[in-house]
Amino acid sequence: xxxxxxxxxxxxxxxxxxxxxxxxxxxxxxxxxxxxxxxxxxxxxxxxxxxxxxxxxxxxxxxxxxxxxxxxxxxxxxxxxxxxxxxxxxxxxxxxxxxxxxxxxxxxxxxxxxxxxxxxxxxxxxxxxxxxxxxxxxxxxxxxxxxxxxxxxxxxxxxxxxxxxxxxxxxxxxxxxxxxxxxxxxxxxxxxxxxxxxxxxxxxxxxxxxxxxxxxxxxxxxxxxxxxxxxxxxxxxxxxxxxxxxxxxxxxxxxxxxxxxxxxxxxxxxxxxxxxxxxxxxxxxxxxxxxxxxxxxxxxxxxxxxxxxxxxxxxxxxxxxxxxxxxxxxxxxxxxxxxxxxxxxxxxxxxxxxxxxxxxxxxxxxxxxxxxxxxxxxxxxxxxxxxxxxxxxxxxxxxxxxxxxxxxxxxxxxxxxxxxxxxxxxxxxxxxxxxxxxxxxxxxxxxxxxxxxxxxxxxxxxxxxxx
Numbered sequence: 001x002x003x004x005x006x007x008x009x010x011x012x013x014x015x016x017x018x019x020x021x022x023x024x025x026x027x028x029x030x031x032x033x034x035x036x037x038x039x040x041x042x043x044x045x046x047x048x049x050x051x052x053x054x055x056x057x058x059x060x061x062x063x064x065x066x067x068x069x070x071x072x073x074x075x076x077x078x079x080x081x082x083x084x085x086x087x088x089x090x091x092x093x094x095x096x097x098x099x100x101x102x103x104x105x106x107x108x109x110x111x112x113x114x115x116x117x118x119x120x121x122x123x124x125x126x127x128x129x130x131x132x133x134x135x136x137x138x139x140x141x142x143x144x145x146x147x148x149x150x151x152x153x154x155x156x157x158x159x160x161x162x163x164x165x166x167x168x169x170x171x172x173x174x175x176x177x178x179x180x181x182x183x184x185x186x187x188x189x190x191x192x193x194x195x196x197x198x199x200x201x202x203x204x205x206x207x208x209x210x211x212x213x214x215x216x217x218x219x220x221x222x223x224x225x226x227x228x229x230x231x232x233x234x235x236x237x238x239x240x241x242x243x244x245x246x247x248x249x250x251x252x253x254x255x256x257x258x259x260x261x262x263x264x265x266x267x268x269x270x271x272x273x274x275x276x277x278x279x280x281x282x283x284x285x286x287x288x289x290x291x292x293x294x295x296x297x298x299x300x301x302x303x304x305x306x307x308x309x310x311x312x313x314x315x316x317x318x319x320x321x322x323x324x325x326x327x328x329x330x331x332x333x334x335x336x337x338x339x340x341x342x343x344x345x346x347x348x349x350x351x352x353x354x355x356x357x358x359x360x361x362x363x364x365x366x367x368x369x370x371x372x373x374x375x376x377x378x379x380x381x382x383x384x385x386x387x388x389x390x391x392x393x394x395x396x397x398x399x400x401x402x403x404x405x406x407x408x409x410x411x412x413x414x415x416x417x418x419x420x421x422x423x424x425x426x427x428x429x430x431x432x433x434x435x436x437x438x439x440x441x442x443x444x445x446x447x448x449x450x451x452x453x454x455x456x457x458x459x460x461x462x463x464x465x466x467x
Contacts, residue, residue: 006056008320011327013060015337017067018330022338026068038062071334083115083129086153087175093119093150094177095185099130101143101197104228109137112173113147131175132168135182143197144188151180163339170335196289200224206427207420210434215445219420221247222413225290234449237456242384242402243409245349280304299346301325318354322347341394345387352386353379373411380406392465399462401455409448416444 020026041058086092096113103110111133118127133149141147154176156165168174188194204226207216214234220226227235227247238244265275287300305321326347329336336343357378367374381403392398399405423438455461 004320006059008323009056009060010063011320011323013064014067014070014327015323015330017064017069018071018334018337019067021068021071022334026072031065031068034061034065034068038065070331074334083118083127083131083153084155084174086118086120086125086127087155088153089120091151092153093148094127094131094153095119095146095148096131098141098143098145098147098188101200102141104137106228107137109135109141111135111141111147112171113149118153129175130171130173131177132173133180133182134176134178136179139184141182141184142188142194144191144194146185146188147182148185149177149180149182151177153177166335167339170333170339193288196285200289202428203424206424206431206434209431210423210427210438211420211442211445214449215442218247218445218449219416219424219441222417223420223424225296234452237452239397240399240401240456240462241405241452242399242462243405243452245345246409246413276308297325297329299350301328302350322350322354341390344390348386348390349383352382352384356382356385373407376411377403377407380410396465397462398465401458401461405451405455408451412444412448416441416448419444 038058038061041054042062043058083094086094094113094115095117096115098111099114100112112130113133114130115127118125131153135141155174156168156176158164204220204224207219207223210216211219213229214231217226217229217231218234221230225247230247235244238247262275262279265278270278283300283303287296290296302318302321302325305324326343329343360382361374361378364374364377367377369375384402384406388398419438419441421441423434423441425434426437427434
């Protein structure tokens with residue numbers, strides 16, 4: 001068996017171990033037995049050069065047991081956040097630092113705060129752990145701000161069968177505080193991520209000046225993953241027509257960005273190595289700037305692997321790259337496998353492109369290649385077929401117009417992103433210049449929103465099946 005196939009089986013075994021442990025407790029005796037048996041066969045295979053099937057099976061069993069152990073260690077670490085000692089104990093005052101970009105909603109702002117100390121009963125106690133803090137939209141806080149917050153610290157609770165505590169724990173958030181009294185102690189110090197957030201805000205402000213609403217909100221969604229300003233009626237239309245994924249940053253967006261940059265650099269005769277490092281750096285900085293969500297991290301890892309394969313002249317194996325990217329993320333944060341819907345949908349959609357698309361592309365040979373029509377149809381149906389069971393499980397709604405709506409929209413997305421980006425960059429220099437350059441992007445966005453609006457109004461456009 002080829003080493004790449006053995007590597008793939010080992011990665012899948014690790015993921016399976018994490019998955020099993022995320023649902024059920026596994027006795028220590030079972031874990032030990034799996035580790036010993038797997039280690040024995042692996043040792044026999046490596047040193048005796050015999051029974052390769054049993055050696056590979058031993059490797060998979062051993063890695064499977066390591067997956068169980070990894071989730072167990074992660075779960076244990078969640079109970080060691082010292083900030084939890086002060087939860088549900090009345091009014092406390094905590095001091096901490098805003099460690100992520102503030103999530104500004106229509107009615108409130110949500111801050112992720114890394115706690116440094118807690119004042120309880122007049123005594124200051126060192127503390128550690130992150131909390132989710134709900135506050136009014138004003139005053140405005142920023143990434144890196146040191147604040148004090150006085151209020152009731154609460155443990156998150158499970159509701160309607162949803163494990164909200166573990167959902168927050170996947171982001172290492174252990175407690176909640178609703179509308180406390182907040183004071184800013186000091187502003188954030190200079191940092192790479194802080195600078196990237198500042199650049200993002202400048203870019204968002206330029207989009208708002210150049211493009212009227214809801215077109216600007218749409219562009220902020222596809223370029224930066226910002227959905228807060230998208231009106232509710234448009235979000236509903238996206239949901240009914242099954243195109244919500246276009247306003248959620250994904251591998252599709254990463255691919256467009258990396259491919260465009262590579263083409264520009266090659267046009268300027270930049271070497272293959274120079275193109276690799278420039279694209280690699282851009283993907284890394286872009287991932288940090290937009291918040292490093294699971295779907296973006298997965299896409300970024302795969303994009304980096306594509307770049308590395310091209311640089312080294314090696315064959316890129318999409319299935320191995322997908323599973324490797326997923327396994328790395330799960331190793332870093334085992335909770336994403338079960339509790340992060342974005343990760344699950346992103347992973348399955350990409351798997352559909354690798355495993356379903358090659359098997360059905362011959363069905364669509366009658367379609368022309370004009371504007372990538374045939375590839376768009378194949379990719380759309382493959383990705384949606386892969387995520388359909390999960391969409392029905394979580395949301396209970398099936399869009400009957402989704403394939404056609406995606407077909408009419410997706411082929412224009414690269415041009416929409418390109419001209420929207422150019423218009424926003426020009427708008428930073430001079431707003432009228434941005435409006436002129438961005439007029440093509442404006443027309444493309446208007447067309448896409450029009451398509452979504454029309455199809456969402458078709459009777460029976462979506463079918464509610466039930467949770």
